[in-house]
Amino acid sequence: MIKLIIGTKGSGKTKAMIDMINDNVKTTKGNVVVVEKGMKLTYDIAPAARLIDLDEYKISGGKMLYGFIAGLLASNYDITDIYVDGILKVMDHSLNKLGVVLDEIAAITGDSVNAVITVSANEADLPSDVKKYL
16 A cells, blocks of 8 residues: 655655654564665654665666565565655656556555555656556
């Protein structure tokens, strides 16, 4: 299941996600993974959440992001929640390809893994294939 947090830059998307992560690690029976470009959340999220820097693995583009998330899920069956902060930074700010990537992530996460993804955009600017995840 995918949930999007939408808003323009500075609207509080990351703060809302940090609160969700910190609440989630207290109650989950599995593992929480946080994926971001850069390590700006290092001191904001609970140590129980696994923080992964996409820059460290040279991840760029939607296909590489999908492959990386698929690899995470394949290697750890205990992941219950994945958080992706700033997906458009990884995808070179391309809204046109976002729907395809979200569909692929939804297919591998299914109903067993919750995926929360922040998108820096106005809701009105989102393509129709992205709006189904709101």
